[in-house]
Amino acid sequence: MEVDMTKVKPYGDTMDDGKVQLSFTLPLEASLEASEAAKQLANKMGLEEVSAVEMKDLGEGFSFHVLYGKLKHTVDATKIKVAKVETETMSYYEVNDFIKEKLGRKVTVVGACTGSDAHTVGLDAIMNMKGYAGEYGLERYPEINAFNMGSQVPNSELIEKAVAEDADAILVSQVVTQKDVHIKNLTELVELLEAEDLRDEFLLILGGPRITHELALELGFDAGFGPGTVPPDVASYIVQKLDEEEND
Amino acid sequence: MQEKLNVDQELVDRARQASQDIADGIQIHIDENTTTSVERTVARLFGIDGIDEEEIPLPNVVVDQVFKSDELDKGIAYWIGNAVIETGKSPQEIAEEVAEGNLNLTELKEHDLKEIKDAIEDLAKESVESIADNRRERDELQEETPTGPKPWLYVIVATGNIYEDLKQAKAAAREGADIVAVIRSTAQSLLDYVPYGATTEGFGGTYATQENFRIMREGLDEVGKEEGRYIQLVNYCSGLCMPEIAAMGAFERLDMMLNDSMYGILFRDINMKRTFIDQYFSRMINAHAGVIINTGEDNYLTTADAVEEAHTVLASQFINEELGLRSGLKPEQLGLGHAFEMDPTIEDGFLMEIAQAQMIRQIFPDAPLKYMPPTKYMSGDIFKGHLMDGMFNLASIMTGQGIQLLGMLTEAIHTPFIQDRALAIENAQYVFNNARNLGDEIMFKPDGKIQQRADKVLKETTEMLEDIADEGLMQALEDGMFANISRPKTGGKGADGVIEKGENYYNPFLDLFREGLDI
Numbered sequence: 001m002e003v004d005m006t007k008v009k010p011y012g013d014t015m016d017d018g019k020v021q022l023s024f025t026l027p028l029e030a031s032l033e034a035s036e037a038a039k040q041l042a043n044k045m046g047l048e049e050v051s052a053v054e055m056k057d058l059g060e061g062f063s064f065h066v067l068y069g070k071l072k073h074t075v076d077a078t079k080i081k082v083a084k085v086e087t088e089t090m091s092y093y094e095v096n097d098f099i100k101e102k103l104g105r106k107v108t109v110v111g112a113c114t115g116s117d118a119h120t121v122g123l124d125a126i127m128n129m130k131g132y133a134g135e136y137g138l139e140r141y142p143e144i145n146a147f148n149m150g151s152q153v154p155n156s157e158l159i160e161k162a163v164a165e166d167a168d169a170i171l172v173s174q175v176v177t178q179k180d181v182h183i184k185n186l187t188e189l190v191e192l193l194e195a196e197d198l199r200d201e202f203l204l205i206l207g208g209p210r211i212t213h214e215l216a217l218e219l220g221f222d223a224g225f226g227p228g229t230v231p232p233d234v235a236s237y238i239v240q241k242l243d244e245e246e247n248d
Numbered sequence: 249m250q251e252k253l254n255v256d257q258e259l260v261d262r263a264r265q266a267s268q269d270i271a272d273g274i275q276i277h278i279d280e281n282t283t284t285s286v287e288r289t290v291a292r293l294f295g296i297d298g299i300d301e302e303e304i305p306l307p308n309v310v311v312d313q314v315f316k317s318d319e320l321d322k323g324i325a326y327w328i329g330n331a332v333i334e335t336g337k338s339p340q341e342i343a344e345e346v347a348e349g350n351l352n353l354t355e356l357k358e359h360d361l362k363e364i365k366d367a368i369e370d371l372a373k374e375s376v377e378s379i380a381d382n383r384r385e386r387d388e389l390q391e392e393t394p395t396g397p398k399p400w401l402y403v404i405v406a407t408g409n410i411y412e413d414l415k416q417a418k419a420a421a422r423e424g425a426d427i428v429a430v431i432r433s434t435a436q437s438l439l440d441y442v443p444y445g446a447t448t449e450g451f452g453g454t455y456a457t458q459e460n461f462r463i464m465r466e467g468l469d470e471v472g473k474e475e476g477r478y479i480q481l482v483n484y485c486s487g488l489c490m491p492e493i494a495a496m497g498a499f500e501r502l503d504m505m506l507n508d509s510m511y512g513i514l515f516r517d518i519n520m521k522r523t524f525i526d527q528y529f530s531r532m533i534n535a536h537a538g539v540i541i542n543t544g545e546d547n548y549l550t551t552a553d554a555v556e557e558a559h560t561v562l563a564s565q566f567i568n569e570e571l572g573l574r575s576g577l578k579p580e581q582l583g584l585g586h587a588f589e590m591d592p593t594i595e596d597g598f599l600m601e602i603a604q605a606q607m608i609r610q611i612f613p614d615a616p617l618k619y620m621p622p623t624k625y626m627s628g629d630i631f632k633g634h635l636m637d638g639m640f641n642l643a644s645i646m647t648g649q650g651i652q653l654l655g656m657l658t659e660a661i662h663t664p665f666i667q668d669r670a671l672a673i674e675n676a677q678y679v680f681n682n683a684r685n686l687g688d689e690i691m692f693k694p695d696g697k698i699q700q701r702a703d704k705v706l707k708e709t710t711e712m713l714e715d716i717a718d719e720g721l722m723q724a725l726e727d728g729m730f731a732n733i734s735r736p737k738t739g740g741k742g743a744d745g746v747i748e749k750g751e752n753y754y755n756p757f758l759d760l761f762r763e764g765l766d767i
Contacts, residue, residue, distance in 0.1 A: 121623070227660070
């Protein structure tokens with residue numbers, strides 16, 4: 001059966017059945033009333049024919065609910081526009097060759113988890129020699145000088161290092177995002193760079209599990225990389241942007 | 249009983265010998281120096297608590313005053329004792345006078361050490377005894393309401409608000425959690441003071457304060473009584489205030505402390521000497537308080553590869569064991585850490601996880617091993633994540649782990665919601681119950697993959713420890729031998745808080761603990 005791109009809705013086992021699964025906790029003890037409350041909430045979310053398939057008491061007056069229902073809403077997929085990184089991802093070898101051929105110099109990248117963030121998993125996945133998911137990290141790239149400053153780096157120190165190393169790109173990783181502390185911190189970095197008239201000196205790149213390209217642009221970064229990013233995605237973006245800047 | 253794996257005892261003996269040599273090299277620095285945090289801990293042990301008008305904790309106020317006069321090499325106990333003689337007041341009253349600007353400890357007439365000892369040794373003994381009382385109280389409570397069977401189910405709460413944490417902790421305990429850890433606010437480890445009072449604002453966690461400890465203790469005791477199961481409380485004895493947290497935990501009867509000998513150096517860039525000195529005193533307090541420490545080897549595997557760097561985990565466990573025993577901790581108090589962090593796409597990766605877990609179970613037979621869940625390869629695919637957590641639980645029950653930090657299906661997304669924790673508990677209970685005695689039924693094939701993997705890791709570990717013993721632990725840390733992270737010997741945070749002890753250095757607690765712990 002053809003999908004009507006102007007009216008897309010979830011799929012379970014039959015086109016346009018709208019099947020959705022959801023789960024959440026209510027601050028109500030498990031009871032028939034709590035289950036009914038869960039159903040009514042699902043109705044308000046736009047679900048029809050809701051079945052509450054599981055309810056579990058969590059103690060302290062909470063209950064957990066699992067529900068299925070049919071979504072009545074649709075979206076027009078032909079009208080969707082999403083900001084995304086447009087560069088094409090090259091392999092480890094292609095990136096290094098690209099640098100040699102097109103840039104004719106080594107590329108320098110400085111990365112850090114800034115502010116109070118102590119979680120380096122994302123930064124390490126991109127930068128460390130070993131890399132992530134079978135892809136070498138930037139430190140392994142012979143044509144890239146990569147400096148991983150680790151966690152809890154103040155914005156001012158990151159900028160200092162980037163200037164000292166004459167970096168081409170700054171990578172900022174943010175993992176812990178409770179209460180939006182990261183937003184303030186990221187904005188501060190951009191403001192500091194602007195205040196020192198350094199903003200255009202670097203490609204400013206943001207990464208993290210809750211980062212989107214769109215959010216990165218909003219915050220004044222050049223690009224944002226979310227979950228599932230591997231080192232060559234970032235490397236490819238950097239070298240192609242540098243090529244555009246230097247050779248166009 | 250025949251062991252499931254064949255562990256080469258000669259290699260283990262060599263690894264332990266190397267660890268002793270390594271610890272000897274560190275002990276010199278520990279014996280020669282003290283730190284501002286150790287001295288603040290002494291102040292706390294003398295009952296000094298509270299904050300001044302600017303919210304600076306009084307232990308800091310008192311120690312800073314002496315530190316600024318360059319007189320801390322005698323030890324804060326000396327100056328407090330001297331002031332007790334001169335003023336006739338209690339340590340707390342003296343601290344308040346200092347905070348109000350009415351008293352400078354180093355300007356008082358100085359008495360000789362003998363006189364000072366006579367004046368405050370009894371106060372020190374009372375403090376040590378009050379901690380022993382808490383330990384006895386724990387023993388009694390665990391007599392009435394025993395802890396659950398091992399592996400203990402360990403969950404975290406991290407809302408930032410202690411009252412919200414309490415709700416979640418109680419719910420988790422009712423669901424079946426045995427241990428509740430209150431995650432600290434991000435960056436507390438780098439504060440050179442301990443915040444004061446109940447707190448309701450934090451980032452990624454809740455501040456460790458003595459009042460927060462008390463609130464959580466009270467709540468967990470309550471739910472423990474109702475459930476007929478003693479619920480253990482955990483916090484973080486790490487960072488720049490490591491020994492102070494140990495003292496606060498001892499006062500409020502915490503049961504476990506994350507307390508690693510090298511974690512701060514590697515992951516928080518804290519100065520090496522500072523860390524080694526602080527860990528020694530903090531572990532003595534933990535030892536005396538009957539606290540089980542949890543070491544942090546799992547963290548290595550978040551930066552380094554779990555397959556290739558498995559030997560660094562075991563090497564660090566040997567070092568943590570040796571340093572722990574020297575601080576008076578008993579093997580039963582050593583929750584040596586490791587983690588289920590191999591890339592889930594590796595063929596037979598589970599076999600390697602089993603090899604590691606079973607090998608350390610046999611090498612450290614009395615330690616309640618602390619097993620950490622997958623984090624590095626967890627993703628937004630919560631369904632796969634839940635399954636990975638199930639495999640982790642299976643590895644644990646098969647190999648007799650002690651402390652199971654439950655994996656959350658939403659690990660890669662947010663600090664746990666209440667239902668995430670409930671699902672994690674359900675997962676662990678299902679697997680543990682369904683495979684409870686599986687481990688007893690298993691012998692591993694003598695030349696099989698699991699045996700070979702264990703042999704390889706143990707051999708690499710012993711070689712690594714012998715290399716470290718040759719060059720010294722501090723050099724090894726500088727060379728980046730752990731977690732692929734290199735730290736300079738003289739660098740790092742808190743280096744300025746390390747003070748060479750003077751000839752007349754006085755700290756009555758060191759001697760009292762050593763005596764009580766038989767070290």
